[in-house]
Amino acid sequence: MSFTKELFVAVSEFLIFTSFIVLLYVLRFYYDYFTRSASYPGPFPLPIIGNLHQYYYHQHDIPHWLHQLSLKYGDIFELYFGTNKYLMVSDVRIVERIMTSKKDSNYFVRVATKTGLDDLQRGSVAILYNANFHSWSYVRKVFFRVVGSANALRAAATLVNTVFGNLEKLWDNLIKERGQCLDSKQERSVEVDLVCWSKRVFAEIIMLLTAGQQPNLLSNYYDRIIGDNIQKNADEDFLDRFSIASDCVQYYITVPPVIRNIPIIRRYTKYLHNNLMWTRNYACNLVKERRKEIKNLGIGEKSASNVLNILLPSNGIPNENDKISLTDEEIGDNIVEMFSEGIDSPSNTLAFIIHCVGANPDVERSIIQEIKNVFGDLTDLVITYEDLNKLVYIEAVIKEVLRLRPATLTISRFSAHRDQFDGYEIPSSTQIAINVVGLHRNQNYWNEPENFNPSRFLEDNIGKNYNKNAFMYFGGGLRVCPAKQFAMVQLKMMVVLLYSKYTFEVTTKDPSTNYNVNLQCKELMTRIKHRR
Numbered sequence: 001m002s003f004t005k006e007l008f009v010a011v012s013e014f015l016i017f018t019s020f021i022v023l024l025y026v027l028r029f030y031y032d033y034f035t036r037s038a039s040y041p042g043p044f045p046l047p048i049i050g051n052l053h054q055y056y057y058h059q060h061d062i063p064h065w066l067h068q069l070s071l072k073y074g075d076i077f078e079l080y081f082g083t084n085k086y087l088m089v090s091d092v093r094i095v096e097r098i099m100t101s102k103k104d105s106n107y108f109v110r111v112a113t114k115t116g117l118d119d120l121q122r123g124s125v126a127i128l129y130n131a132n133f134h135s136w137s138y139v140r141k142v143f144f145r146v147v148g149s150a151n152a153l154r155a156a157a158t159l160v161n162t163v164f165g166n167l168e169k170l171w172d173n174l175i176k177e178r179g180q181c182l183d184s185k186q187e188r189s190v191e192v193d194l195v196c197w198s199k200r201v202f203a204e205i206i207m208l209l210t211a212g213q214q215p216n217l218l219s220n221y222y223d224r225i226i227g228d229n230i231q232k233n234a235d236e237d238f239l240d241r242f243s244i245a246s247d248c249v250q251y252y253i254t255v256p257p258v259i260r261n262i263p264i265i266r267r268y269t270k271y272l273h274n275n276l277m278w279t280r281n282y283a284c285n286l287v288k289e290r291r292k293e294i295k296n297l298g299i300g301e302k303s304a305s306n307v308l309n310i311l312l313p314s315n316g317i318p319n320e321n322d323k324i325s326l327t328d329e330e331i332g333d334n335i336v337e338m339f340s341e342g343i344d345s346p347s348n349t350l351a352f353i354i355h356c357v358g359a360n361p362d363v364e365r366s367i368i369q370e371i372k373n374v375f376g377d378l379t380d381l382v383i384t385y386e387d388l389n390k391l392v393y394i395e396a397v398i399k400e401v402l403r404l405r406p407a408t409l410t411i412s413r414f415s416a417h418r419d420q421f422d423g424y425e426i427p428s429s430t431q432i433a434i435n436v437v438g439l440h441r442n443q444n445y446w447n448e449p450e451n452f453n454p455s456r457f458l459e460d461n462i463g464k465n466y467n468k469n470a471f472m473y474f475g476g477g478l479r480v481c482p483a484k485q486f487a488m489v490q491l492k493m494m495v496v497l498l499y500s501k502y503t504f505e506v507t508t509k510d511p512s513t514n515y516n517v518n519l520q521c522k523e524l525m526t527r528i529k530h531r532r
């Protein structure tokens with residue numbers, strides 16, 4: 001037999017063998033699919049990729065896709081991310097059952113750690129994906145000390161004031177230097193991308209809160225706009241890498257290892273992974289430096305109350321029963337998580353607030369009226385934490401924005417055991433995703449859900465207009481966002497400070513969303529000028 005013939009036979013045998021394996025895999029996949037217990041409706045999945053192809057096809061508008069799916073398949077349906085099946089839930093009875101605050105909850109774990117998270121060594125560290133109750137509750141206590149108590153919130157309000165002061169100086173200079181007079185009143189205005197500024201504001205706040213240091217992101221960004229130097233500096237590089245690092249975790253959770261390791265895709269996997277490692281090293285170095293600083297403190301000198309100092313074992317939480325000694329790497333992971341959670345959600349929300357208010361002049365008028373009612377004047381406001389509780393209309397606006405543009409489109413939970421109630425069955429080890437969009441736009445729970453109407457959240461209407469389990473803006477139960485009050489303090493303060501000093505004319509028609517399950521405002525071009 002000639003060499004070519006031998007090669008032909010070998011290749012054919014290889015192809016037949018591979019096709020046979022693939023066929024077996026496909027048969028097995030569909031056998032499992034058609035014989036699964038507790039089957040719910042949902043789009044038909046493909047082997048290996050599940051419904052990922054549909055997910056990526058709709059990546060420009062995931063909220064719309066999720067909403068359409070819940071209209072088509074109802075308040076509980078199945079969706080496959082790769083080989084992982086997710087039970088998408090937007091029925092308040094099931095949400096109430098899952099989002100319980102009981103310590104022995106069947107739904108404590110957020111996502112199964114066995115593949116993606118374990119590959120990243122994230123299954124039992126920090127807070128967001130921590131499946132170990134003991135170490136998770138320790139970190140929650142640290143969070144409470146820094147962003148939960150009234151004293152912590154008062155201190156946080158001071159941080160917001162400081163960072164806003166920096167922003168104001170830069171914007172005032174920008175209007176002076178680059179402003180154009182486009183209206184008959186000859187007032188200067190300048191066009192900015194609010195997303196870029198908003199992101200930097202919250203990044204500076206979270207850096208101060210977490211590590212007690214300010215990365216000068218606002219002034220560096222200003223220098224890049226105003227100067228000829230278009231290079232990003234190290235601090236801005238850090239900000240970009242943190243966004244990529246959170247994408248990396250989502251990617252590892254949703255994309256199965258077999259796809260992540262396909263040669264062309266492996267390059268992308270490596271790129272995400274390298275960024276995650278970069279952020280881990282960055283945070284780990286912060287820990288090491290802080291350890292040295294604490295060692296060098298004089299007698300009687302106390303380190304500041306920020307997350308990093310509290311997490312360092314020598315400064316640990318003052319409760320003997322909690323004794324947990326975290327390694328530098330684990331403390332670093334906590335810091336990375338605070339950055340990734342503490343920047344995007346509030347900054348996207350603020351950008352969406354400006355967008356929604358821009359399209360509703362009546363709402364803007366009511367905001368201004370409330371600021372005048374509470375503070376008496378729009379100039380030289382001194383905002384205290386106590387004043388913030390009086391801002392009921394502004395709070396309603398923030399809630400309405402978070403209803404229509406929730407920071408997280410789905411909230412994950414994993415069932416430890418089989419659960420059965422109200423005719424529903426949830427098998428053990430089921431990955432559940434609360435379909436936040438499906439809930440927040442559900443006609444059964446909201447009047448005219450597509451309309452932007454902050455009044456639905458005013459005191460008089462509460463209880464009449466909505467069911468609290470249909471409103472998962474900060475999640476719920478044991479794992480509710482631990483920074484809920486802190487986030488509201490930041491957002492209320494930013495709304496008061498921004499609207500009392502500036503007017504905004506939004507030029508971006510639709511701030512498009514990004515491709516992952518966290519809702520992103522990509523760009524918000526806006527003309528800003530001083531409010532007279």
Ligand code: HEM
Pocket residue numbers: 110127128129147206337338341342343345346349402406407408411412472473474475476477478479480481482483484486487
């Ligand atoms: C507008 C601002 C924010 C929104 C809308 C928001 C929303 C959420 C939501 C929906 C969850 C999931 C809760 C659940 O699973 O039930 C969550 C969790 C979390 N958030 Fe926030 N968040 C915001 C700001 C922040 C900030 C500023 C921080 C940090 C300082 C933060 C830290 C966290 C952490 C650590 C978790 C995980 C909690 C756990 O698993 O126990 N969030 N957030």
